[in-house]
Amino acid sequence: MSAVTARPASPRVRSTRRRRIRRTELFAYLFLLPTVVLYGVFTVYPIIGSYWYSFLDWNGFDTVRTWIGLGNYVEILHDPQFWNSFKITVLFTVVTVPAKVILSFLAAMLLNSPRMPWRGFFRTALFLPVVTTTAIVGVVMQFIFDPASGPINLIMLKLGIVSQGINFLGSPRTALWTVGGVYVWKWFGQTLIYWLAALQTVPPDTYEAAAIDGASSIRITRHITLPLLRPFAVIITLLSLEEALHVFDLMLTMTGGGPSQSTQIMELYIYNTAFAATVPRLGYASAAAVLFGLFVCAIGVIQLVGIRTAQRARTGR
Numbered sequence: 001m002s003a004v005t006a007r008p009a010s011p012r013v014r015s016t017r018r019r020r021i022r023r024t025e026l027f028a029y030l031f032l033l034p035t036v037v038l039y040g041v042f043t044v045y046p047i048i049g050s051y052w053y054s055f056l057d058w059n060g061f062d063t064v065r066t067w068i069g070l071g072n073y074v075e076i077l078h079d080p081q082f083w084n085s086f087k088i089t090v091l092f093t094v095v096t097v098p099a100k101v102i103l104s105f106l107a108a109m110l111l112n113s114p115r116m117p118w119r120g121f122f123r124t125a126l127f128l129p130v131v132t133t134t135a136i137v138g139v140v141m142q143f144i145f146d147p148a149s150g151p152i153n154l155i156m157l158k159l160g161i162v163s164q165g166i167n168f169l170g171s172p173r174t175a176l177w178t179v180g181g182v183y184v185w186k187w188f189g190q191t192l193i194y195w196l197a198a199l200q201t202v203p204p205d206t207y208e209a210a211a212i213d214g215a216s217s218i219r220i221t222r223h224i225t226l227p228l229l230r231p232f233a234v235i236i237t238l239l240s241l242e243e244a245l246h247v248f249d250l251m252l253t254m255t256g257g258g259p260s261q262s263t264q265i266m267e268l269y270i271y272n273t274a275f276a277a278t279v280p281r282l283g284y285a286s287a288a289a290v291l292f293g294l295f296v297c298a299i300g301v302i303q304l305v306g307i308r309t310a311q312r313a314r315t316g317r
Helices: 011-053 071-077 080-112 119-131 134-144 151-159 175-199 204-212 217-243 248-254 266-276 282-315
Strands: none
Touching (some): 011 282, 071 282, 080 217, 080 266, 119 175, 134 175, 134 248, 175 217, 217 282, 248 266, 266 282
């Protein structure tokens, strides 16, 4: 039986195929065009503009723009308010990230157990704040923590815990930590999902073998779960670290940076300098934004290195 050889496509067929491929590519580019244009207008252009404005003495309204080179950067590095905002941002991150990561891990351990009743309900309930608009959460929390009529103070007064209402958002000693607690609650469900996904990678046979050998739950967690989840812990911590640097909407709606600038994070410092000040300084705020952007980029580089290290540790390469 002779083998059947395929005939080469005729020039007309090849031309039709090329036109069809080009038409498909054209449609793909047309669908991508709005995204590219919007991304360029609202992301790329503002970034490039911020670098340019950072070298100018400009209030953002006048047509006169004076070139001052690195003058804004020199002034910022000697500005106590800038360093105070930077300190508050770092302090907020250092406190909220471990709290969110550790508490969500403990909750994930409970909700991952087959013996835990109502697991689906609790997972949904803890994730609901994540999909709630942050600005709405901030406004609602102002009412909840109100010193006169807020539910938190009313409950504590009825239980006799305090003799008078606490101004959680109006005191420099409590405002930052109150917002930090709301932030942890708001994004708790997202980190919980990360941990639940990581726990699914642990083979159930490993737990069964350890239980047969008589290992307790604490020993199983210490010697099996934690070592296997170490690469995921690095990734989750770094993701949480970068997320904690972007709390502008929550901080603005709850405290606006007050009282006495005790909650003025870097994003609020930039916003207040550029738009909310009596005499706006867009060039100066752009320089601060550039410095803060470089700091976030450094965190991103650390994140990439950490993720690659975690991947190598997991694969053993």
